[in-house]
Amino acid sequence: MSVSEHVLQKYKRDKSPILNRLDGKTKIKVENLNLFYGEKQALFDVSIDIKEKEITALIGPSGCGKSTFLRTLNRMNDLIDSVKINGKIIIDGEDIYKSNDVIKLRTKVGMVFQKPNLFPMSIFDNIAYGPRMHGIKNKGKLEQIVEESLRSAAIWDEVKDRLKSSALGLSGGQQQRVAIARTIAMKPDVILMDEPTSALDPISTLKVEELLAQMKEDFTIVIVTHNMQQAARVSDRTAFFLNGEIIEFDETSKIFSTPTDQRTEDYVTGRFG
Ligand SMILES: Nc1ncnc2c1ncn2[C@@H]1O[C@H](COP(=O)(O)OP(=O)(O)OP(=O)(O)O)[C@@H](O)[C@H]1O
Ligand SMILES: [Mg+2]
Numbered sequence: 001m002s003v004s005e006h007v008l009q010k011y012k013r014d015k016s017p018i019l020n021r022l023d024g025k026t027k028i029k030v031e032n033l034n035l036f037y038g039e040k041q042a043l044f045d046v047s048i049d050i051k052e053k054e055i056t057a058l059i060g061p062s063g064c065g066k067s068t069f070l071r072t073l074n075r076m077n078d079l080i081d082s083v084k085i086n087g088k089i090i091i092d093g094e095d096i097y098k099s100n101d102v103i104k105l106r107t108k109v110g111m112v113f114q115k116p117n118l119f120p121m122s123i124f125d126n127i128a129y130g131p132r133m134h135g136i137k138n139k140g141k142l143e144q145i146v147e148e149s150l151r152s153a154a155i156w157d158e159v160k161d162r163l164k165s166s167a168l169g170l171s172g173g174q175q176q177r178v179a180i181a182r183t184i185a186m187k188p189d190v191i192l193m194d195e196p197t198s199a200l201d202p203i204s205t206l207k208v209e210e211l212l213a214q215m216k217e218d219f220t221i222v223i224v225t226h227n228m229q230q231a232a233r234v235s236d237r238t239a240f241f242l243n244g245e246i247i248e249f250d251e252t253s254k255i256f257s258t259p260t261d262q263r264t265e266d267y268v269t270g271r272f273g
Pocket of ligand 2: 066067068194224
């Protein structure tokens with residue numbers, strides 16, 4: 001039996017507990033979103049409700065627009081000149097493309113990348129960087145934020161005796177958890193993650209997945225992953241993207257057991273992509 005068939009079987013056996021929480025509060029409402037890179041359209045009429053304190057997974061073949069979509073949620077595409085966007089993204093009732101306070105938006109909606117991208121400075125300074133930029137200078141306060149953030153990212157015990165050492169001396173898996181701690185230190189509501197474990201070994205991947213389950217208590221998480229088992233293991237809802245469109249969006253258990261669209265079924269069972 002292939003691994004994806006195995007996941008499918010598992011979901012057919014035990015119905016996901018999230019059925020109890022079906023009507024969570026909407027944190028991000030996306031309505032009829034279109035995105036163009038110059039003449040080329042990359043997102044087509046995307047509408048989706050992302051629920052508070054859930055993990056929403058974005059899956060789909062390479063080039064289907066997952067990263068593009070993720071970046072619209074904190075206006076990272078604004079950095080690309082050719083990008084044109086229409087439609088609406090409403091976070092906590094506010095249309096993020098109508099407000100000019102992009103700094104505030106990116107504090108509220110943090111991001112973790114595929115590669116840890118830590119700064120060449122100490123572990124402590126990496127975490128304290130954002131809070132310092134926001135004007136926090138008090139040493140005690142900074143120490144508190146650094147410890148809390150590292151604890152929340154399940155990396156405190158591994159680094160507490162070497163906070164002054166370079167962050168680049170850590171393993172890839174440790175660096176990724178420090179990168180997550182750095183995001184947490186900004187106290188965001190939403191954390192976007194673009195393939196956060198694709199550069200990690202299986203054990204580090206598992207640690208990050210366990211961390212995600214714990215982080216869900218405090219944050220709304222949107223994660224892009226190529227790993228079907230990961231989407232099935234960690235997320236509450238899954239959106240399947242194909243050629244810039246959302247083909248199907250539903251509870252993860254439904255997407256992996258009884259998807260409505262044939263193309264979703266073909267993808268999750270590994271028949272294409
Ligand atoms: N900066 C850019 N300028 C022009 N086109 C872009 C740019 N970034 C992405 N694209 C195009 O937009 C489409 C969607 O790309 P995107 O990176 O969002 O896909 P993806 O689903 O994240 O793929 P992958 O799984 O490989 O990361 C692709 O056709 C890509 O070539
Ligand atoms: Mg991508």
